[in-house]
Amino acid sequence: MDFASFFSKNLPYLLAGISVGGQYALIAIGYTMVYGILRLINFAHGDIFMVAGLLMIYSTTVFPLWVSIPLTIVVTVILGMMVEKVAYKPLRSAPRMSVMISAIGVSYLLQNLALYVTGGLAKPYPAIPGISATVTIGPATTKWVTIITPFLTLLLVVLLMQLINHTKIGMAMRAVANDFETSRLMGIQVDAVISMTFIIGSFLAAVGSLLYFSNYPSVVPTSGAMPGLKAFVAAVFGGIGSIPGAVIGAFIIGISENIIKGAGWTTFSDAFTFALLIVVLLVKPTGLFGEGAKDKV
Amino acid sequence: MKRKVVSAMLILSMAAMAFSTAALADDVITIGVFEPASGDNGAGGKQEVLGMQYANVVQPTVEVDGTEYKVELNIVDNESSTDKAASAAAQAAEGASIVLGSYGSPVCIAAGDTFLNAGVAALGVTCTNPQVTDGNDNYFRICFLDPFQGTVLANFAASQFEAKKAYVLTKLGDDYSAGLGHYFSEAFKNLGGEVIEETFPEGNADFTSYITTAVNEGADVIMAPTSTEAAQLIIETASAQGVTVPLLAGDTWDSNVILNAAKGKDVEIYVTTFYQEGADEEFDASIKEWINSDSTALANNGGDDTIAAVTVMGYDAYFMALEAIKNAGSPDPGAVLAALPDTTYTGVTGSIAFDEIGDAARDTAFVKSADTESGSWVFVTAQGVE
Numbered sequence: 221m222d223f224a225s226f227f228s229k230n231l232p233y234l235l236a237g238i239s240v241g242g243q244y245a246l247i248a249i250g251y252t253m254v255y256g257i258l259r260l261i262n263f264a265h266g267d268i269f270m271v272a273g274l275l276m277i278y279s280t281t282v283f284p285l286w287v288s289i290p291l292t293i294v295v296t297v298i299l300g301m302m303v304e305k306v307a308y309k310p311l312r313s314a315p316r317m318s319v320m321i322s323a324i325g326v327s328y329l330l331q332n333l334a335l336y337v338t339g340g341l342a343k344p345y346p347a348i349p350g351i352s353a354t355v356t357i358g359p360a361t362t363k364w365v366t367i368i369t370p371f372l373t374l375l376l377v378v379l380l381m382q383l384i385n386h387t388k389i390g391m392a393m394r395a396v397a398n399d400f401e402t403s404r405l406m407g408i409q410v411d412a413v414i415s416m417t418f419i420i421g422s423f424l425a426a427v428g429s430l431l432y433f434s435n436y437p438s439v440v441p442t443s444g445a446m447p448g449l450k451a452f453v454a455a456v457f458g459g460i461g462s463i464p465g466a467v468i469g470a471f472i473i474g475i476s477e478n479i480i481k482g483a484g485w486t487t488f489s490d491a492f493t494f495a496l497l498i499v500v501l502l503v504k505p506t507g508l509f510g511e512g513a514k515d516k517v
Numbered sequence: 518m519k520r521k522v523v524s525a526m527l528i529l530s531m532a533a534m535a536f537s538t539a540a541l542a543d544d545v546i547t548i549g550v551f552e553p554a555s556g557d558n559g560a561g562g563k564q565e566v567l568g569m570q571y572a573n574v575v576q577p578t579v580e581v582d583g584t585e586y587k588v589e590l591n592i593v594d595n596e597s598s599t600d601k602a603a604s605a606a607a608q609a610a611e612g613a614s615i616v617l618g619s620y621g622s623p624v625c626i627a628a629g630d631t632f633l634n635a636g637v638a639a640l641g642v643t644c645t646n647p648q649v650t651d652g653n654d655n656y657f658r659i660c661f662l663d664p665f666q667g668t669v670l671a672n673f674a675a676s677q678f679e680a681k682k683a684y685v686l687t688k689l690g691d692d693y694s695a696g697l698g699h700y701f702s703e704a705f706k707n708l709g710g711e712v713i714e715e716t717f718p719e720g721n722a723d724f725t726s727y728i729t730t731a732v733n734e735g736a737d738v739i740m741a742p743t744s745t746e747a748a749q750l751i752i753e754t755a756s757a758q759g760v761t762v763p764l765l766a767g768d769t770w771d772s773n774v775i776l777n778a779a780k781g782k783d784v785e786i787y788v789t790t791f792y793q794e795g796a797d798e799e800f801d802a803s804i805k806e807w808i809n810s811d812s813t814a815l816a817n818n819g820g821d822d823t824i825a826a827v828t829v830m831g832y833d834a835y836f837m838a839l840e841a842i843k844n845a846g847s848p849d850p851g852a853v854l855a856a857l858p859d860t861t862y863t864g865v866t867g868s869i870a871f872d873e874i875g876d877a878a879r880d881t882a883f884v885k886s887a888d889t890e891s892g893s894w895v896f897v898t899a900q901g902v903e
Contacts, residue, residue: 229733232725232726232729232758233725233726233729235725236723236725236726236729240723335555339554339555339559340554340555340556340559340596341555341559341560341563342560342745342746342749342774344749344777344778354756354757354759356759360758361757361758361759362725362757362758363757432722435723436722436723436724436750436753436754437749437750437753438722438746438749438750438753440746442720443722445720446720446721446722447722478723478725478726481726481727481730482726482729482730484715484730486715486716486717486726486727486730487689487715487716487718489718490718490721
């Protein structure tokens with residue numbers, strides 16, 4: 221097979237992989253930042269992503285798009301903060317396992333609330349003009365959101381890295397990630413830093429949900445489970461606690477699973493993701509960028 | 518404290534007993550409804566129940582052996598889940614003369630033994646997998662089966678589109694999806710066609726790669742017998758990628774969920790179904806009036822008054838059940854079970870009679886296509902098997 225036809229046949233797989241990888245990356249950052257600071261795997265994160273999808277659906281029935289998009293993001297951020305304040309903060313001095321179990325509880329609570337609100341039916345996601353339109357790139361036809369996602373993801377990651385490396389709150393976050401107790405003794409408002417972490421994580425999850433559900437426009441109460449789990453694997457793969465690691469891990473997982481589907485191994489595409497998790501944990505438990513990374517935020 | 522709890526429980530149980538005897542005295546016949554109201558098949562299940570509820574409004578009583586009984590529906594949600602199926606079935610069978618349902622074959626297969634042990638007849642409405650009635654003396658059904666439906670679709674693909682190559686996409690671990698996909702593939706190969714089979718896992722939302730493979734392999738039709746939830750995403754992806762080949766599916770896709778997903782998009786969708794709106798205009802008009810007059814019914818039907826075939830099947834199933842109870846001459850579940858095999862009834866969807874396994878003998882299926890401009894179904898053909 222010559223290169224041109226090989227390329228034209230496989231471009232759609234690659235595009236889908238890069239796009240879904242970018243969306244996983246936006247969720248994965250939330251996992252990795254919270255882990256970096258609290259040493260907590262926030263299992264409710266995927267469900268916050270799902271709730272953001274539902275918020276968008278319900279808000280567009282009342283408000284125009286230019287109101288409902290910011291509203292969705294703001295409410296999602298508030299929800300993320302509320303979860304931290306209500307379910308994690310009171311357990312700060314409890315064993316880490318208790319917080320983890322609380323996170324699992326929040327996850328199921330959100331899923332079942334969504335089940336109650338939606339009546340269990342799949343809700344169609346509204347089309348967002350511009351990014352929901354189709355576009356033809358050479359041999360591949362896809363939606364604009366597929367093209368926009370990786371660029372937007374990288375832009376947000378660059379901005380986030382600037383925030384962490386060059387601002388006062390960023391410095392505080394790095395300090396808290398390094399040593400929780402000492403930071404507190406040094407006069408850092410640890411609670412404010414933790415809130416900020418959840419704000420950033422939830423904000424990115426809301427943006428991720430806008431992109432993800434524009435591409436796959438149907439939301440059910442369990443919609444957050446699979447993307448959340450894969451983003452978590454991406455965070456572990458990249459080295460949990462490291463932001464660039466999570467982003468690179470997410471792109472690798474997104475692209476690999478689509479290549480595997482393209483190769484005709486559709487049945488095993490999810491199995492691959494989780495097999496990868498096991499292999500990484502066995503061979504390099506700290507992930508690609510986990511060890512020696514200074515900024516564990 | 519302990520004594521208080523015990524006495525409270527005693528009072529409660531006495532109240533419950535008093536309540537149940539009161540219900541008996543009122544001459545009530547209970548028909549259990551074992552249907553999903555949530556989960557993958559929630560939308561379809563609600564529409565099927567809608568038909569039974571409407572039938573219950575049209576015919577709220579039944580005269581058995583000279584006594585007028587009030588008919589009550591005991592609707593139990595099986596959550597589209599095979600783990601919840603047995604307990605939901607037990608609840609539906611509790612005190613029921615007969616149980617109707619379910620939409621979706623996997624839950625029926627999972628609940629089969631529960632009905633067998635409870636000694637209650639179960640009347641499947643639109644569960645099309647052969648395993649539902651096979652080897653289960655208590656399970657009957659009024660719809661056609663997947664081997665028939667799959668063969669009809671294969672014949673349709675071959676005759677209508679002169680298709681040589683089919684891409685079959687099914688959900689991993691879903692008996693309905695895998696079964697129907699398999700029967701289609703078998704029949705299509707027998708007609709001389711070539712088949713590419715792929716599966717997607719639970720919770721998958723990204724169908725881009727699947728559709729790309731179908732296009733790359735040069736498939737003439739895409740056969741995707743999936744739940745309506747996956748269907749929404751498949752239709753969306755197919756349209757976003759500019760797919761021009763027709764999408765085929767079974768009775769599950771016969772739902773306004775599909776119409777809404779396809780509206781305004783450039784996709785061709787063909788489905789086999791049990792009933793085509795317009796076949797009985799008088800019935801259509803009266804059920805539409807009822808749906809529009811009841812806001813809950815309207816919401817359960819997906820917000821408009823399109824009549825899903827499963828709703829009509831639910832309606833027929835209710836009357837079939839009443840017929841069996843009349844023939845039994847008693848609301849006793851054992852008597853109803855004994856009377857059911859010889860019960861016949863001509864409903865809106867045609868005449869219903871059972872063969873020795875308990876399946877309805879049907880020989881044609883309606884094929885219809887989605888008109889993506891107006892968002893309605895258009896009758897295509899009544900397809901038999903060659």
